[in-house]
Amino acid sequence: MNNDHWKTRSLAHVWHPCTQMRDHDGEAPTLPMIPVKRADGVWLEDFEGKRYLDAVSSWWTNIFGHRHPAIVEALKAQLDELDHVMLAGFTHAPIVELSERLVRLAPPGLNRCFYADNGSSAVEVALKMSFHYWRNTGQTKKTRFIALENSYHGETLGALAMGGPSMYRDTYAPLLLEPIHVPSPDCYPRGAGESWEDYTRRQFWHMERALEQHADEVCAVIVEPLIQCAGGMRMYHPLYLTLLREACDRHGVHLIADEIAVGFGRTGRLFGCDWAPPPGFDEDAQPGITPDFMCLSKGITGGTIPLAVTLTRESIYEAFWAEYREGKAFLHSHSYTGNPLACRAALATLDLFEDTRVLATNRALSQLMWAQTAELRQLPHVAEVRQQGMVLAIELAKNIRTKEPFPSEERRGVRVYNYGLEHGVLLRPLGNVIYFMPPYVITPREVETLCKVATEGIRRAVRD
Incomplete structure (x- = not known):
């Protein structure tokens, strides 16, 4: 069966993502299928x-x-042993091993892993968990978030709301949360002769001002470290991450790092957060910051099976640990949370980082x-x-x-x-x-x- 056969069958029933379908099957198709x-x-x-x-x-x-043969073989072996089991009340070897390894690789202090199915869901987990943390600790006025203009964090409604005004978000604006958007540190608009570092430092003023004005009502700031990918691969200097970590600490606000696209080596280091210069530019200190939440997906399984994880701190986990009657549990779930096949693919992917x-x-x-x-x-x-x-x-x-x-x-x-x-x-x-x-x-x-x-x-x- 040739290409035309499968194109015809696909166009009869499949609604393709992020696509104006007329481009594929109108009278004069603009894009080939x-x-x-x-x-x-x-x-x-x-x-x-x-x-x-x-x-x-x-x-x-x-x-x-x-x-990749190593990932394929790992999946075949796992399929012969355990395909899926719900994670509520159960656990399994792949998710235990994966969690242990992610904690070792992640910025120090991120030692709890909550699993989901895709990047948008990982962001939803972080948003809900941050809000719920403040609620559990008695700070009920914290109900909003700060995000960057030109950002993109996914298509589910909470994640979509965090994105800057765009073709992705605008249609659904009446359905969405209203975060505080601040100008991006994206260095493309910088003036002639201005360095990335100087422009990024100048742009940080907007974030500092937003935190000063709204910290008492803000749960968290969410950013894509170094690269605003769906926003046109716009990039900024890692100094912004250092300044942001310091400011969030001063103002009592969580920091969410959306590493879904840039994690696992895309930026040249394992995570985008690893590039942040140490406070005070101490040459003897290790670079990198620790966010309060780190969202991972995409490359985590080498692109074979959907998986996502939100890593967070022990102190945040402890705010949910209570007697059942207190109603503090994090009641968020997905049917395929922590799927063993996906976890095994992720373990094989991490092996490749170690072995090559x-x-x-x-x-x-x-x-x-x-x-x-x-x-x-x-x-x-x-x-x-x-x-x-x-x-x-x-x-x-x-x-x-x-x-x-x-x-x-x-x-x-x-x-x-x-x-x-x-x-x-x-x-x-x-x-x-x-x-x-x-x-x-x-x-x-x-x-x-x-x-x-x-x-x-x-x-x-x-x-x-």
């Missing part, structure tokens, strides 16, 4: 044998590539991606090429001096996407931003192919 038969490493293959380099790790999940020099290899690959995109930095409609670890983003603009964007209806990014597919590379854009977030198993030659196709696709897309 790609049926995928198999995958291996960085490659996807359709039903007619054409291959596509997965430059976005299938929405940032397949950090060790598709069907992946972070060192990624540093070399990151440097190669930067070198291979040098030509793009000279093009007249490329406003910025920015990078943090294994994430590289190319911002297209109508006017790079004023940073005026191309009109959204021109869909310049989609032109790059379609060119990429024609030439065997999956480059799913974020509006006018083309980005690379490839699996860690990509080879130098495949990096060169990726950059060559992206460069030519962008060159064609920005022609007037």
Whole structure:
């Protein structure tokens, strides 16, 4: 059966995510539907044998590539022993072992793990748990949250509310909580000659002011460490995390780190929080901050099975530990919480971090991606090429001096996407931003192919 067979059957019944379906099956389809038969490493293959380099790790999940043999074997072995059991009143070896290892790897002080099914759910857990903590400790006025403009934390209603005004959020605004949004430290708008660090420090003033004014009613601040991914891969200096941790401590507010997209090596260290400079820039101190909640998903299973976890502190756990009659329990659950198969896939993924020099290899690959995109930095409609670890983003603009964007209806990014597919590379854009977030198993030659196709696709897309 060929591609057309599966496209026709899919379009008859499947409603695809984050998609205007008319783009696929209108009279003049804008986007081709790609049926995928198999995958291996960085490659996807359709039903007619054409291959596509997965430059976005299938929405940032397949950090060790598709069907990594170590993860596949771990899943097969687990399936022969235990497929699923509810976690209420039961436990099992994979979740115990995974929790122990996550606590060892996470920033110090995060030693309790609460599991969910996906990133949005992990954020919901953190939001509810923070609010419930303050309620259990008698601080019932704390009912709000602070978030950054241009942020994105998921599609369920609580997580969606935390996102900045955007196409994701605006339609559902009447249904949502109303957080306090403060300007982002995103360094793209900085002035000529201004450093990332100086701009980030200047932007932190807005957060400090919001905390001063609202701390008595705020449960927590939620941020995506270093990269606002769905917001266009906008990036900021890690100093912001250090300043934010200090300010949250001063004002008695929790800090939620949404590491769903950037965790597990994407930024060049295991977690984005690990980059934060120590207070006072003490050269002898270890870098990194400890949030009160850390949300993880996506890469945790190597992109094989859904899993999410929210890590938190023992002091927060203790606020829920009480006699049943006190009504302090955290009554939040998901049917597949802590699924043994997913936990085993996560353990195999962590094994790969231990058994390979992946972070060192990624540093070399990151440097190669930067070198291979040098030509793009000279093009007249490329406003910025920015990078943090294994994430590289190319911002297209109508006017790079004023940073005026191309009109959204021109869909310049989609032109790059379609060119990429024609030439065997999956480059799913974020509006006018083309980005690379490839699996860690990509080879130098495949990096060169990726950059060559992206460069030519962008060159064609920005022609007037």
